[in-house]
Amino acid sequence: MSKPLRRSMLFVPGNNPALIVDAPVFLPDSIILDLEDAVTVNQKDAARELVVHALRTLDFGSCEVCVRINGRHTPFFTDDVRTLVPARPHALRLAMVESAEDIVCLDELLGRCESEAGLPVGAIKIMAAIETAKGVVNAPSISLASPRLVAMSFGAEDFTNSIQSERTPQGQELLFARTAVVLAARAAGIDPI
Numbered sequence: 661m662s663k664p665l666r667r668s669m670l671f672v673p674g675n676n677p678a679l680i681v682d683a684p685v686f687l688p689d690s691i692i693l694d695l696e697d698a699v700t701v702n703q704k705d706a707a708r709e710l711v712v713h714a715l716r717t718l719d720f721g722s723c724e725v726c727v728r729i730n731g732r733h734t735p736f737f738t739d740d741v742r743t744l745v746p747a748r749p750h751a752l753r754l755a756m757v758e759s760a761e762d763i764v765c766l767d768e769l770l771g772r773c774e775s776e777a778g779l780p781v782g783a784i785k786i787m788a789a790i791e792t793a794k795g796v797v798n799a800p801s802i803s804l805a806s807p808r809l810v811a812m813s814f815g816a817e818d819f820t821n822s823i824q825s826e827r828t829p830q831g832q833e834l835l836f837a838r839t840a841v842v843l844a845a846r847a848a849g850i851d852p853i
Contacts, residue, residue, distance in 0.1 A: 664724040664750075665689045666811065666853050671728070673698035675707035680714045683723075690724040695740055696731070696755045704736050708743050715747035724750045726787060731756035732765055741766065745773035751785035751810065756818065758794040763805035770808070782808055787853070791815030792822040796837040803848035811851035814841040 670688035672679045674695045683691045693714065699707040711727055727749045730736035733756075744752065754766050763786060771781045786809045788802055795802065796819070803812055816834050820826065825833045845852035 666724070666851055669853065671698070673707075674711045674727070675699045675703045677710060677714075680710070681718065684718075684720050687721075688723060690726055691720060692726050692728050692753060693749075694728040695736070696728050698728075704730070705739075708736075708740060712743055712747045715744070715749055726751040726753050728753040728755060728789070732762045738769065741769050742773055745770065745779070745784060746777040748779065749784060751787050753787040753789060753813075755789045755815075756791050756795070757788040757802055757812075758792055759798050760801040760805035763788060763802055763809055767806040767808060784808070785810045787811040787813065789813050789815050790837075790841050791818035793819070793837075794822075795819075796840050799841050799844035800847070803844040803850060809848075809850055811853045812841055812845040813853045814838045 666689050668688040669690040669692055670683055670686055671692045671694050672683045674693045680693065693711045695704065695707055695711060715725065727744055729740040729752050732754065741752065754762060757763060766786055770784055774781050774783055786806055788809060790796055790799055790812055803809065814837060819837055820833065842852040
């Protein structure tokens with residue numbers, strides 16, 4: 661796959677088969693099958709299996725298909741990666757990235773899982789979701805943590821919670837952090853999304 665455009669990204673709850681099936685109809689550049697915030701704890705395992713089934717059986721056309729996985733420090737992280745790799749998503753979008761080590765850990769686990777699945781190491785790309793004050797401060801090192809990191813995004817809601825602030829209509833409380841993530845991504849030659 662050539663470098664995909666990421667102008668429109670459609671987030672789809674990983675536990676909703678009807679929405680997953682319909683996602684390609686809207687022709688987004690990317691479809692993000694969400695296993696993190698969109699899925700309650702008691703549905704994580706079933707959603708993971710549904711997403712794997714969708715990746716193996718549905719035709720997503722020219723859409724880039726990514727899976728938003730649970731953060732590294734959750735009990736779901738390893739199972740998310742191990743279960744998803746054989747289904748060959750284009751990328752995994754790691755939630756709540758706070759350090760370069762989060763990306764390095766995912767990269768190493770992906771490499772082992774790709775080898776076990778008979779895939780070329782590096783085939784599945786990484787996207788980082790920067791959603792905390794610590795993540796924003798570490799954005800420059802995060803952006804350089806892996807050659808498979810292709811994009812970084814800023815998560816305003818979780819960030820606002822992490823700085824114990826309230827959202828304002830103007831969004832001034834987000835300006836510095838959002839800009840820091842964009843600058844780190846651009847300096848590293850990856851997409852800010």
